[in-house]
Structures are given as structure tokens and as C-alpha cells.
Amino acid sequence: MNDQALLFEIDNGVATLTLNRPESKNAMNMPMRAALRDAIYSIRLNRSVHAVILRGAGTAFCSGGDVRGMTVQSAEEGRNRIDDLHSWISQLVDLDRPTIAAVDGVAYGAGFSLALAADLVIASSRARFCMPFMKLGLIPDCAAFYTLPRAVGLARAKELIFTAREVSADEARDMGAVLEVVEPETLHTRAASIARALADASPVAFGLSKRALNMSLGSDLRTMLELESVTQAVAFTTDFHREAVRRFRDKETPLFTWPAA
Template sequence: MSDDALLYDVDADTGVATLTLNRPRQKNALDASIRVALREAIYAIRQDRSVRALVLCGAGEDFCSGGDLRGMNVQSAEEGRNRIDDLHGWVGMLLDLDRPVIAAVDGVAYGAGFSLALTADFVLATPRARFCMPFMKIGLVPDCGAFYTLPRIVGMARAKDLVFTAREVGADEAQRLGAVFEIVAPDALRARAMQIAASLASASPVAFGLAKRALNQSLSVDLRSMLEMESAAQGIAFSTAFHREAVQRFKDKQAPLFQWPAA
């Protein structure tokens, strides 16, 4: 591992990028250096169309323990608001990224670490993964987009449970709640995340991006607007070379361009 707080790597063969939080001694807590690096990296990924999918992970045996409490010397409401508002630029970009995002969670995913995992389309977790929204324990509220993502993923009642009680949940319960897609052995976690990311990266980038953005809006938009969005998106998807080749392959009884499951 290098000394950089955030490691960025791209597999040229698959187009899968990896962002690794790299402060293992601090359980990958989000200090100022990681927050700045995340903003720069996610902006770069958003602009780079050669990146077809993204994997988020943590160095060592933990994903992310949340914000670094040693750096939280906030003295006013304005300072506190600005601190969190600075996060929202890259959190919003990550949630809206029109490519697959996979979070590979080992060990703790606490606070903003849990919120970061929830920005992913799929969360993989090891049996020893632990998730928690501990904000009530220190008199704070969830951040990094959790007020948006958590109730959409687990439902309002469960979101209130996790936020108000600040209790920890293991990988099995997180999977039952819908926050975890798959539980994977620790030594296979990174490889499985890359495998799923590579599989999704082989899908039509246009169709995937349109579908993801439509789904992200579906719970806050009326029926007529969603139907219009669906019509427009399908029109664009029909016009792509990917669609035409996929149909021709079907007619010729050839292997499809996109295949799932990733195995």
C-alpha cells in the first residue's frame, strides 16, 4: 500500500475502477485528506468514459469507521453545515453516477462509512461486516446522503430503527433488511466485487445509465413523468449500436454481449 489516503486504480481490460480508502490503522476513517481525494477521484471518474464500473473498498480489515472524530472541532452551526455541504457534491455525483457501483464491505461500516456503502448499487459484505448509524450516540444526525438512501433501501420503519437506536447490525441482518446483496468470505471479497463489476460493465453503458437514473428518481416522481422518462429512455436505447448488435446476436444464436450472473 502507498501512503496515499485514497488509492485509485483502473483495470484497462474491463474498465473497472477501484477506490480504496487507505487508512487501515484508523479503520479508514474519513479525514479531510480522504474527503478531498474522494471528491477529485469521483469527479475524474464521472468525466472518464473508459471507466465502465466502480468498486469501493477499504484497506485492511475494515471498510470505513465514519468521520474522523479527532478532526471534528466544529465551533458553529455555519461551520458544521459547510463541513457537511462540502461532502454533498461528491456524494451526489456518486449516487447519480451512470455506471455500476459495487461496495465491498469488510469489518466496520459505521456512520458515514455505512452511508458511503449505501451509495452503491450492490453491497457485498463479509460475515464479519458490521453496519451502524451511531450518530445519536454523539448527538449528531446521519450524513453523506443517508437520509435519502437508507429509507429507500430498508424502508422508513427500519430506517428509523437504525437511526434512532444507533444499534449495530451484522451482515446477515443487513442482508435481510435489503442493504446487503451478497455475503462473501473475506478472502474472496475483492475478487467477487471485481467479478460482479466486470459483468455489469459489459452491459450497454447507455441502457444501464438510463435505467439507473430512472430508478433513482422513481420514488419521488409521479406516474406520468416516469412514463415519459421511460419512453424517452427507450427511444435512446433503441438507437444504440449495442442494442442492434445484441438483437443480431440473438437472431444468429450467438452468445449475448451481456451475461449474468457473474460467476
Template sequence: MTHDQLLFDVKDGVATLTLNRPEQKNALDLPMRDGLDDAVRRIRQDRDIRAVILRGAGGDFCSGGDVRGMSPRSAEDGRNRIDDLHPFVSALIDLDRPVIAAVDGVAYGAGFSLALTADFVIATPRARFCLPFIKVGLVPDCGAFYTLPRVIGLSRSKDLVFTGREIGADEAQRIGAVFEIHSPDALYQRAEQIAQSFSGASSIAFGLSKRALNMSLSSDLRTLLEMESAAQGIACTTQAHQDAVQRFKEKQPARFQWVAG
């Protein structure tokens, strides 16, 4: 499946979504948004896809929204423009499979927000992250009000949102926004390695765990304990769990093996 601005490739159970406007540092425009929406819909429907990689073409991840297209005629126009982003953003955040963002170069504005929808953000030393919305009189979008405080905490979120300052890969890793740092030559190979490592994991257990974690900061103890019980009740009846128990009894290695970077 190919859109001019969004490339979608599936290989060995891993879907790779490539933002493909390198001459504009992969700024999000309407065709790219449509491509992302179509791609995420397909991923949700295709259970053979076990993991997703987000990346950008040409040495950058995403420079944010296409400023040239930001001329709403009214508050309603501005709201509708952002509302159009929400289906694929929420679908990525809630996706019951691992999402890996491989960030090289700039991840600015909506690009930073898009990276934060991933479960794992890996980056190169030359990656740069910024939420410059305040500089243009706007507020963060693409779900950043939800993801950013959950990833780095409220105080650090206020720092990045209110100052609009740029941070490098080292600081992003220090505050928890980046999982690992790899050389540009190794970045996408590592993203594929992470994605493939989950081919042996229980997709049901992963999905249930991700849902509970996404709800953890907005739920009370009683709710989460109930969710834990219900999820474990489902997970323990799966073939993946039964197979894992049998492999343990037979002293065979578990199918899921995390490979450290």
C-alpha cells in the first residue's frame, strides 16, 4: 500500500509506516494524514501484523504540521483540522500491538507528539525534539496533552510546552522520552529487532497490559485491581499461556525473548 506522502510496507508481520516528504522534513499535510489514517485502520484489522514501526524518510522524522496550510478562517475550521488528526492518533495510542518510533533528525511539534504515541522511542544522537507551539501562538496537538505527562511527568512537560525549547537525544533519554540511542546506520535495524522480538509474545497479554497501563494514571486502585483480575482471567485461558507453561515444564526457552540493544 502506497500513498505519495505515506509509505506502508508489511514484512514478516511488521508494518513500517514511513513519512515521505523529505524535502519538507516530512511535515504533516492532509494527504499524509489520510495515509496514516488508512494505514492504522488496516493494521487494526490485520491480526497478522504483530508490530508497527514509525519512521521518516530522508534523515528526519517529522518537522510537525505543514505551516503553509495553517490558515483557518474560524475557530471551527481550526478545531476541525485538529479533530481530523484524532482518529489515527488515538488508534495508535490504543493499538494492542507494539509501536516503535525510530527518530532521526527533527521531531518537532506534531512530529514529537506522533513519536510519543509509540511504546518505544529510539533515536539517533542527531535527533532533536521540540514542542514549539507557543512560539506560533498554538497549543500542543496530536495527543501530546495525554502522552507527554505520562511519559516524562507534569513538571518536565510544563518545561517543554511553556518554553518551546529544543532538546537533544541525550536529554530526551534522560527524562524518559527516548528509550535507546543508536547510530543512524543501526537505528532502523534496531527498530526491526525490537518489532521482531514480539513475534513470540502473546498478543493478547500485550494488548491487555497496554490498555491497563494507558488507564493507570486516571484510574483508582479498585478499578485497576478489577481490571487486573479480568485481564488475567482472559490471559490464562489463551493458547499462548498454555504453550508457555508446557515449555517451562519441558525446560524449553520461552518463545518471547527480549534482545537488548
């Protein structure tokens, strides 16, 4: 797949989705949304993909929705527009493979939300994050009501949404929305290094862990303990676990190692 608004490539088990409208700071228009939907559906069905990177072309991640295309005439049309987003953003949030957002420049509005839909956000030192919806008389979308409070806490999420203020990469990291801040010239190398490492992790253990984490804040202790018991039983039976134990006993190189920064 190679759409004008989205570049999609797979290399050695790592899929890279590049938002490709640099002239508009990768504002998300309808063709880009359709391409993202198709790409994410394709990845879900392709078990040879073990990790995903989200990035933007040029010096921006995504400036949000394309305001010039926001010509909604009725509540029904507006709801359908957002429901179309939900059809694929939920698939991304729940994807049982690791996803890394490599954020350079602006991540505004839906761009901030898209980054938060990833498991990990790596930002360049010049990245800037903002939920500007209040300025347009709108509410956050692309699952931000789910992802933002989980990343930064409820009080901080309220502040970011109500004030519509911009935060730097360092402040976003201190809040918990960003994992690492790196220099712009090393951003994509670092994101690729993390994706490659996670692609080598146990796909079963990763998928089960991600599912449990996504459920944890909406579940009680008994539910999570039962989920832990059932999923660990599955993980014990995997070839990855058996090989990892053998390597540990024989003092051999581990199957999975987090890459040093």
C-alpha cells in the first residue's frame, strides 16, 4: 500500500506508517483517515508484522484534523464522521503488537490523540503537544478521553483539555505522555531500535500484557487476578518461554533485551 496521504512499508517485521502531508504539517484529511484505516486493518491480519511505528513526514508529526475539511452540517453527519474514526482508532489502541509513535514537531489535536493511541511515545526535543479543541468549540477525539487520563492522570488531562495550552516535549515526558525525549536527528533511529527490540519479544506475552493493562483501570482486583492466572497459564506453554528459560540456565544471550538509549 502506498497512498499519497500515507506511506506504509514493512521491513523485517516492523511496519512504518508515515503521515505524508508535510505541506500541511500532516493534517489528517479524509484520504489520510481512510488510508490509516486500511493500513491498521491490514496489520491486524498480517501476523508477520511484529511492531508498528507511527511517524510524520517532514518536521511535524500531525497538526490535527484538517480544519478546512470540517464542513459538518448536522449532528448526524458529525457523529458519523467520528464513528468512522472509531472504527480504526480502537483497533490501533487494542492492537496486540507494540506500537511506537515517533513525534517530531507538532502533535496537535487528533495528532496528539493519535500519538497517545500508541503504546510508547518517543519525542524529539522540538516536539510540541496540544489539545486545542476548546478553541474550536469541539471536544477531543481519536480516543483521547480514554488514552489521555491513563497517560497523565485525570486532573492533568482536564487541565490540558480545558486550557488548550501547548506543552513541550520535556513537560509531556514529565507528565507521563512521553517515554523519552531525544534530539531530532536521532528520533527515528531510536524509535526503530525500540520497535525492533519489541518485535523480538514474545508476541503472546506482549499481547496478553497489553490486553490486561488496557483493562486494568476499569476492573476490580478479583477480575485482574483471574486474568493474570489465565493468561500466565497460556504464557507458560509458549516456545518463547521455554527457550528463554533454557538461555537463562545456560547463561546465553537473552531473547529479549531493551535497547540502551
